[in-house]
Amino acid sequence: MFARSLTVNGAFSLENYQHLLATGRSWQLLTNSLGLALTTAVICTIVGLPLGLLFAKTDLPLRRVFVLLFALPLVIPPYITAVSWAEMLAPHGLASGFFGEATARKLSGLLFGLPGCVLVLTTTFVPAVMLATMTFVRTINPRLEEAARLSARPLRVLSGITIPLIWPGVLLATTLVFLLALGEFGVPTFLRYSVFAVESFTQFTVSYNFGAATAAAVPLALLTFVILGIEWFVLRDKIQPLRPAGDDDAYLVPLRSYRVSLFVLVSILCALLVITPLMSLLLQAGSMQSYVRALHVVIDSLIRSLFIAAVGATALTVLGFFIGYLVHTRALPIWRAADAGTVLLFALPGTVIGMGLIAFWNHAATNLIYATPLIIVFGYLAQYTALTGRVTVGSLSLVPASMEEAAASAGANWMRRLGLIVLPLIRNALVVGWLIAYIFCLRDTGITMLVYPPGYDTLPVRIFTLMANGAPPLIAATCVLMIAATVLPLLGIAALMRTQRRRSWR
Amino acid sequence: MALIVFDSVSKAYSGKAVLHDFSLSIEHGQRMAILGPSGCGKTTVLRLLAGFIAPDTGSISIDDEIVANNGKILQQPEQRHIGMVFQDLALWPHLTVAENVEFGLKAQGIPKSERTERIKEILELVEMHSYLRARPAQLSGGQQQRVALARALVLQPKALLMDEPLSNLDDELNQHLRGELLRLHAQLGFTLLYVTHDRAEASEIGTRIVRMRHGSIERIVASGEEPRRQMEIKRSF
Numbered sequence: 001m002f003a004r005s006l007t008v009n010g011a012f013s014l015e016n017y018q019h020l021l022a023t024g025r026s027w028q029l030l031t032n033s034l035g036l037a038l039t040t041a042v043i044c045t046i047v048g049l050p051l052g053l054l055f056a057k058t059d060l061p062l063r064r065v066f067v068l069l070f071a072l073p074l075v076i077p078p079y080i081t082a083v084s085w086a087e088m089l090a091p092h093g094l095a096s097g098f099f100g101e102a103t104a105r106k107l108s109g110l111l112f113g114l115p116g117c118v119l120v121l122t123t124t125f126v127p128a129v130m131l132a133t134m135t136f137v138r139t140i141n142p143r144l145e146e147a148a149r150l151s152a153r154p155l156r157v158l159s160g161i162t163i164p165l166i167w168p169g170v171l172l173a174t175t176l177v178f179l180l181a182l183g184e185f186g187v188p189t190f191l192r193y194s195v196f197a198v199e200s201f202t203q204f205t206v207s208y209n210f211g212a213a214t215a216a217a218v219p220l221a222l223l224t225f226v227i228l229g230i231e232w233f234v235l236r237d238k239i240q241p242l243r244p245a246g247d248d249d250a251y252l253v254p255l256r257s258y259r260v261s262l263f264v265l266v267s268i269l270c271a272l273l274v275i276t277p278l279m280s281l282l283l284q285a286g287s288m289q290s291y292v293r294a295l296h297v298v299i300d301s302l303i304r305s306l307f308i309a310a311v312g313a314t315a316l317t318v319l320g321f322f323i324g325y326l327v328h329t330r331a332l333p334i335w336r337a338a339d340a341g342t343v344l345l346f347a348l349p350g351t352v353i354g355m356g357l358i359a360f361w362n363h364a365a366t367n368l369i370y371a372t373p374l375i376i377v378f379g380y381l382a383q384y385t386a387l388t389g390r391v392t393v394g395s396l397s398l399v400p401a402s403m404e405e406a407a408a409s410a411g412a413n414w415m416r417r418l419g420l421i422v423l424p425l426i427r428n429a430l431v432v433g434w435l436i437a438y439i440f441c442l443r444d445t446g447i448t449m450l451v452y453p454p455g456y457d458t459l460p461v462r463i464f465t466l467m468a469n470g471a472p473p474l475i476a477a478t479c480v481l482m483i484a485a486t487v488l489p490l491l492g493i494a495a496l497m498r499t500q501r502r503r504s505w506r
Numbered sequence: 507m508a509l510i511v512f513d514s515v516s517k518a519y520s521g522k523a524v525l526h527d528f529s530l531s532i533e534h535g536q537r538m539a540i541l542g543p544s545g546c547g548k549t550t551v552l553r554l555l556a557g558f559i560a561p562d563t564g565s566i567s568i569d570d571e572i573v574a575n576n577g578k579i580l581q582q583p584e585q586r587h588i589g590m591v592f593q594d595l596a597l598w599p600h601l602t603v604a605e606n607v608e609f610g611l612k613a614q615g616i617p618k619s620e621r622t623e624r625i626k627e628i629l630e631l632v633e634m635h636s637y638l639r640a641r642p643a644q645l646s647g648g649q650q651q652r653v654a655l656a657r658a659l660v661l662q663p664k665a666l667l668m669d670e671p672l673s674n675l676d677d678e679l680n681q682h683l684r685g686e687l688l689r690l691h692a693q694l695g696f697t698l699l700y701v702t703h704d705r706a707e708a709s710e711i712g713t714r715i716v717r718m719r720h721g722s723i724e725r726i727v728a729s730g731e732e733p734r735r736q737m738e739i740k741r742s743f
Contacts, residue, residue: 143596146558149583150590151610151661160609164600251558 002221004359005214016215025194030219033182033195036114040121041178047269048126049170052133053158054262058253061263067134069274074127075486077443077460079186080479082120083467084277085111086190087284087476094280116191121184123273125177132173136166145251154253175231176347179224183349186445190467196220197446201351204450214359217352224347278483284476294477298462305442305459306485308373312380313438317430319381320388320437325422327389328396339389346386350446353383357451373456379447384440388433395429396422428497435493442486459485509534509697510555510665515564517550524550526721528564532665537691537698539712539729541705547721548701549593552667555699556590557583568664584613589658589696590667593674595650597642603629603653604638610661628660631690648679655690665697672707684710 008015020026051070055063073081088094089108096104110116140162148157185197196219204213255262285291295302326332327339345353357379361370369375403425407417423430445460452461463478470478508531517525525547532538540548553559554566557579565575568588573581598606604625611621629635632652642650651671658666668687672680684707691698700711708715709729717724 141594141596143592143594144598146556146583147590147592147596147598147657148609148613149558150556150586150588150658151584152613153582153584156613160613161598165598 002214002218005211005218008211016211017218019212020215026216026219029194029196029199029216032114032193033197033220034223036117036121036188036193036195037178037182039114039118040125040181041174043118043122044125044129044177045170045174047122048129048173049133049163051126051266051269052130052137053162054266055130056134056137057158057162057251058255058262060255060259060266066266066270067130069270070130071127072274072278072487073124074131075439075443075490076483077186077445077463078120078124078184079190079445079460079464079467080281080482081123081277082116082187082190083475083479084281085116085120087472088277088280090284090472094276094283112191113193117187117193120187120191121181123277124187125180126273128177128180129170129173132176133166133170136169137162140165142251149251158253171234172231175227179227179347182223183220183347183351183446185349185351186464197349197351200349200355201449204351204355210355210358214355217349217355220349221352224344224349228344228347281476281479284472285480286473286476290473290477291481294474294481297466297474298459298478298481301457301459301462302481302485304373304456308376308458309438309441312377312384312441313434315377315381316384316388316437316441317434319385320390320433321392321423321430323385323389324392324396325418328393342386342389345382346384348383350379350383350444351450353379354447354450357382357447370451371453373453375451375453376448376456376458379451380437380441380444383444383447384437387440388437391429391433391436392426395426399425431493431497435490438489439486507534508532509536509569510699511567512551512554513565513567515554515561515566517547517554517559517562524721525554525561528721528723530716530723530726532697532699535695535697537700537711537713538716539700539702539708539714540716540718541702541708541712542718542724543703546718548718549669551718552590552669552699552701555586555665556588556667557581557586587661587664588667589661589663589665591651591654591658591669591671593669593671595642595654595671597650597654597657599642602639602641603634603645606642606653607657607660610657614661624660628656631659631693632656632686647675648683651675651683652686655687659690659694659696663696665699668698668700670702673702673704680707687711 005016006012006014051066054060055067060066086108089104089111090096091101091104093104095107099107111119144165145157145161148161152160183197185195185201188195188198189201196216200213200216200220203209203216285294323338323342326335329335357375358370361375361378363370369378399422403421404417407421412420443460444458445464448458449461449464452458457465459478459482463475463482466475466478510530510532512528512530515525515528516523528547528551530551540551542548550559554561554574555568557573560574560577560579563576565572567573568581568586571581573579573586598609601609607625607628608621611624616624625638626635629638632655634649634652634656637645637649637653642653645653654671672683675683687698688711698711700708702708702711713729714726715729716726
């Protein structure tokens, strides 16, 4: 891709970069991209960290329900959240009914621009910081907090022990949010805010200027390299290894007199950020007829989406397992390169990866891949292997090495050890990894939008197209279908796992 | 006069009884060892006394004041003036030796000049004064034990609870640290409640030994009686 950005009409040239740097627009794009990513990351941390602490460390009522509700925007494509907000602030939307049309119009004006992009991306990525906080908090040895409780009040324990211990993990989540916001193009496109990801996409799809598109993508890739480098330098060896969390010995802070007021505060935040925008979608979709019509229009894309996401998630689980196993056991010298490579690809914006795939596979000899949905699955494998790989590494770190060693000493070869010992022990983690991969594949727009072959569009791509010229009730109903397609399989598999766990307890 | 009193305390986890009708008095300045196999409830006794969990029934008093009874914690851990050394020591990895010791003093609102003085004193007492700026990961197992002890003692607690703190050390170091602990006790005179599954350790450290089995006290003996009884049991086979 980088090589293609350095050629014009087949010959070496810096014209694409000269053009990019000659206008003040590129600096404007850089400022906008960094501003959006930084503001989103900071606000997500400010909101997500306290929420994670409240849900993991206190006796707040209904905290499990809150976790599910706050996590919902993370599993749906961010531009659907943008559509929800737009519907809410539209002249006949919910906000108009509450505050009057004039105020709603003013708010709607704010939505289209930086504030709106920050609001939507914050809603989407707050759960990432919140869930990371909860994960790291639960892996702290409870004795460390109890030792502090012997002399200090709960708040002091939180500020002096808990938060400093999880801080590297939270910073990692903040960096992830920064990179995801930096590469996001769906929301800025819908809310008309110029950033590098949109510019790159526009150059490719509208002007079909591949050289200019890749030149616009290179700053994003460079920024990703720099941020990952800083993150590695600052956080290396600072993240505590995971330990199995036991609910029975977890240290919980009693909220006492603050219990009710914090419950009300969290409820208001949840209603504002999650429930109200989704309600506005449901209201806009209106009657059952809208859903029937929407289903009729997008049924092909929906089935295709579910199928490709399932295939992608399965391939990701297999590849992620082997890469995770390699990283965990360090069996081959390339383990570090494999780990760093998957993380780098995950952090790169989807549009950059999409263009890289086109540059690499768009040849007559590789048409079998490029002209079929396989190219979409390849895109998923390129971008999301880090997710399943990390889940595997995390789960393997909880399995004592002696388990596999005992099997080896009993004469089992590598394949038997994997099949009979390692895989059954981390089976649940693999299911969780598959689910995470499925969600990311299903909601993907960055890669799919660029590489899908004609006639093979997925539901997110179809919705994106409908947004340009579809009727609002049809768009809203399609968005609700998309949410259902994401959430229903999750609920089904979660229920199945719960039933299995109960059976195993008996 | 008793410093600590457990009065008919029972505790269950997920319906499984861990302590059953447990009653015990510990005098001021006494060294008491609780001896028993894994899962007999000895750690639960310490956690109840520290205030991390509440008894389901019965009451616990410290200095004639009821601190917990019938499912309720009436006095929070930080109000009980109890020090504890955990089995895995629980030294805070992100803080230096001095900061580990200082944390509790700061939380109790003790002024800076007094804090510095007390940190210096206690670290000299455990012979760790030259490791002020070291992090726990940079210390050996024995040094970490001393820091954990200093952190618990710097607050001048009414009682020091120790949960099998020497179980992960080799015999030589274990023996050496037992001697150190007895020396510190003789110097400072704190009340000591020491949990172990090692009979010899219990006999050396405790002046009284509580033998526990299945969540109840089997018998309480004076330190000298325990090895004799062990020998009697051996002879009977």
